[in-house]
Amino acid sequence: MNNRIKSAGLAAAALLAASGPALAQDTPQFSLSTETAYIFNTLLFLIGGFLVMWMAAGFAMLEAGMVRSKNVSMQCLKNITLYSIAGLMFWITGYNLMYTGVDGGFMGSLGPYSIDPVGGNALDTGYSTASDWFFQMVFCATTASIVSGTLAERIKLWPFLVFTIVLTGFIYPIGGSWEWGAGWLDGMGFSDFAGSTLVHSVGGWAALAGALVLGARTGKYGADGQVHPMPGSSMPLATLGTFILWLGWFGFNGASQLAMGTIGDVSDVSRIFVNTNMAAAAGVVVAVILTQIMYKKVDVTMALNGALAGLVSITAEPLAPSIFQSIIIGGIGGVIVVFAVPMLDKLKIDDVVGAIPVHLIAGIWGTMIVPLSNSDASYYVQGVGVVAFGVFTFGVSLVVWLILKSTIGLRVTAEEEALGLDKTEVGVEAYPEFGQGSGRV
Template identity: 85%
Template sequence: MLIKRTIKGAALLTSLALMAGPAMAQDAAPAVSPEVQYIFNTLLFLIGGFLVMWMAAGFAMLEAGLVRTKNVSMQCLKNISLYSIAGLMFWITGYNLMYTGVDGGFIGSLGPYSFDPVGGDALDTGYSTASDWLFQMVFCATTASIVSGTLAERIKLWPFLIFTIVLTGFIYPIAGSWQWGAGWLSEMGFADFAGSTLVHSVGGWAALSGAIILGARTGKFGPDGQVTPLPGSSMPLATLGTFILWLGWFGFNGASQLAMGTIGDVSDISRIFANTNMAAAAGVVVTIILTQIMYKKVDVTMALNGALAGLVSITAEPLAPSVFQSVLIGGVGGAIVVFVVPLLDKLKIDDVVGAIPVHLVAGIWGTLIVPLSNSDASYGVQLTGIVAYGAFTLIASTVFWFILKSTMGIRVSAEEEALGLDKVEIGIEAYPEFGTGSQRY
């Protein structure tokens, strides 16, 4: 289960302060009642939850902008579908696998999650259990969004949705239980405040496995190592998606403080917001400088992914770093995008939206660098967690991708790919006035 905030202790301290003399009462920090703390903590989860849910719109717009016109409707459909599947699966199996009965082990329990009643014993948790479930569920959906963008333009819809069921209902919750569910990595002292590895690298490993098994888009790579650019449909949409994700990240990181019932908690949340913003800004600036130096032109798609890589990098520890450290962490994340994107091209791994550099590689960097600002973490334990998550997700994802490939197939035909998935898979084009054989009056 999530680390619980004990409410009764705060109430007891308040009573003692009031019974003491005026001097002691003035020196003691003011405390609110358990009911008020419950309200503020629940409010934090709800605000964080709808901000992270709004990131689903960010992923949809980012992907819609970075795929070609003939595949935009498909990406919109995939994103609303995966969010919905994640919600159902996190209720059916996910939450209990991740948080119930892990007890230092490797997995929780099976079965649908039942929300506890509000009030009474529920006050002992310090927040509404329904708000906690919602907040954890939207993180689960984020993991699937990462896979969606990487595999765009050539994967069949139904195999992708079936993989989403497995990822959100089993792979992500089991992996998450190791740390956030008080599992074996938590016992070791592994640190991942808001999910650079638990969310982003897990999604990145699943995407990498799928990209290798699925293969590149037709025409992306030539026989002599030539890389053919396949420009996206709309840079305004991709930019809008990036800003939506940036906004949602304040809920992603800030609400991971898990409490808002004290002055200290609210101050920490404010610091998390500031550090999160600085890391993203540094990621953008480093990216535009490097692309200008290396390519003599600033690449807008690199700049957008630089912001996201800065956000992913700071997610493992957004509270402890100083402003300078946050800028450094986010700036390195931006540099990772610039250098890893061409590396993937050399390896002929086709990542349509750049999710592997942003979420996987920057997620590894952000997790590994936690001890720079958090003295309670160690590089050895951080590396152990990174390797464990990578091995588990790669193996589990690869096995299931191969099962799907050998049974129902995962890739559309060359002819269908050329026509576009909007037309052949769902029959609704995003921009019908530009489509072949169709007009709009």
């Protein structure tokens, strides 16, 4: 099982050492030069990186479609700003906390990350250090995007951005160092190939803590336990966002192979693509069938979240499963969404986009099922990892949310919430032609 700090140079060196027949017996022997392997490995980081960066657009469109029209500009603003904050914080503190000097411990070192100067990348690393930093950074930004959707329509902009600084600069990289930075969990044998727990559950735990402190949207839950639906502004936008996320996930999972300089590596990347796609497809189909059976109508939002839950579920181990196993893993992700969304409503936990079922609960499922296909993993160690990340992320996030609530405040006023955050927090309405009429829901 590859871990996040694996040197692609080792793969290149192994190929150069072996340089034997790779396929059939009559296949001519060949080997890649160190320079060529370096180029292919770097290219994988860069392609994977810009695909994961494009997921920021997916989150923005998904959230824009799932919130009411009076809050669309706010979600767009939050998503472009959180991505930018994540980039800065991952340079200032994040990368070094996650990868530098962890050595089996609980965190790395403080200080900005230093990219090698022009022409200064040593070939024995196996890839450009700048490409590695960029690829790791976009994962950090994904974690913050998860929180944005859950807390939509009632949180102030600036407290959310302050929390984003803490999440991307400290919470995410410290937790990530435990596994991908060769920290204590990696030493135990914990396995999370591309981040079902390290990225998705971390975002889900932070979102859950925020939702509990922030409370539900006004009017969402009645005194008698009734749930009042608050339909989103645009299902086309939400669907577009889901497809963008699905596309970006091929970079998310595929490039987490971390090397493309050998036949074995590029074949593994291809296998990851197939398994990732099949898990997402199964999540959609299961969600569609279940909502038809349970509600006599198909809920498009459940279908969209079924795709995402399937993707999150396969992310912890997208390489080892067979296609059939991938379908089962992703399909159960779809089951999780259909049952967890109404469960949260019964608990009066208001999650606007369904991020907690998709990223937290499906992320736990994906992490715990890794030993099914990966014999190097154990259910006990996977459980230790899930609990450790949950306690750390939820605990620290809860403290930060409570501090923000007691100092600068978290929630807009009831009047501002009724008018919409586009008008009261942003000043630029997404759909100004709707005015103040009944279309502004």
